[in-house]
Amino acid sequence: MSESAVKTPWHLWVLGVVALLWNAYGCYDIYMFKTGAYDYQMRAKQVAFFHSVPAWAWGVWATTVGAALLGAILLLLRSRWAFHAFVVSLAAGVLNTIYLFGLSEGGEVMGRDIGMIFSAVAAAVGIFYIWYAHSAAKRGILR
Numbered sequence: 001m002s003e004s005a006v007k008t009p010w011h012l013w014v015l016g017v018v019a020l021l022w023n024a025y026g027c028y029d030i031y032m033f034k035t036g037a038y039d040y041q042m043r044a045k046q047v048a049f050f051h052s053v054p055a056w057a058w059g060v061w062a063t064t065v066g067a068a069l070l071g072a073i074l075l076l077l078r079s080r081w082a083f084h085a086f087v088v089s090l091a092a093g094v095l096n097t098i099y100l101f102g103l104s105e106g107g108e109v110m111g112r113d114i115g116m117i118f119s120a121v122a123a124a125v126g127i128f129y130i131w132y133a134h135s136a137a138k139r140g141i142l143r
Contacts, residue, residue: 019072026065083133090126
């Protein structure tokens with residue numbers, strides 16, 4: 001069976017759309033934090049923390065969600081490059097977690113327990129999408 005003859009399975013559409021929506025919200029979230037639109041919902045210490053985050057850390061967070069959003073788009077386009085985008089996203093996510101919980105007061109300010117749980121879930125989802133894209137590429141679903 002040739003590459004072009006491989007039909008797109010239903011689960012690719014479901015997982016691709018879920019990843020697209022989740023990561024589009026992540027991009028929106030960064031925008032809201034950077035513009036200060038969330039300031040009214042946070043305690044003063046949280047607002048001060050987000051205003052003190054260095055540019056490189058914002059860049060790492062943006063890379064995390066931006067690469068995942070790109071991975072979702074590439075997955076929906078059936079591109080094998082989705083795998084690479086998801087790998088970049090996971091690597092940046094690990095760096096972001098190291099910054100938040102090891103190099104800054106992010107854990108104390110935002111809540112260490114919930115932050116670590118969210119980071120672990122996000123990493124597990126990232127690993128799943130890496131596995132899925134790799135598996136789909138091996139089966140000829142992604143080209």
